[in-house]
């Protein structure tokens with residue numbers, strides 16, 4: 001079985017790629033874009049209508065959301081020893097950290113990278129971006 005990963009350089013998909021490398025699982029990259037002004041391939045939008053990466057495919061299934069993919073792969077490949085097991089004491093901290101990054105820190109990145117999504121008019125975009133950068137400092 002070969003995993004497939006919708007992937008863009010400089011994106012959160014790089015984290016999932018690192019996990020696949022660490023596991024030693026065969027995988028193929030499906031290169032796409034995170035650029036504001038470029039369309040996403042229809043096949044990618046069919047799997048994740050948000051147009052975000054990463055999206056992981058295996059067998060005839062697909063999933064998105066970094067934190068979910070991370071837990072899924074770590075649990076599926078326990079021999080790689082990348083995460084505390086379900087009954088291990090550090091499991092809570094592992095889940096907390098993952099979800100914090102993907103729900104809080106990553107939202108601040110969205111404000112910084114795509115201010116048009118958070119402003120009613122183009123005039124509001126610099127303010128949204130400034131808020132995003134402040135939010136990044138706060139959450140980090």
Ligand SMILES: N[C@@H](CCC(=O)N[C@@H](CS)C(=O)NCC(=O)O)C(=O)O
Pocket residue numbers: 010011012013033034035050051052053054064065066067102106110114
């Ligand atoms: N909550 C999602 C967010 C993923 C996300 O923001 N991905 C960015 C790259 S780091 C992306 O695809 N951006 C393209 C866009 O927002 O259009 C996750 O954790 O997977």
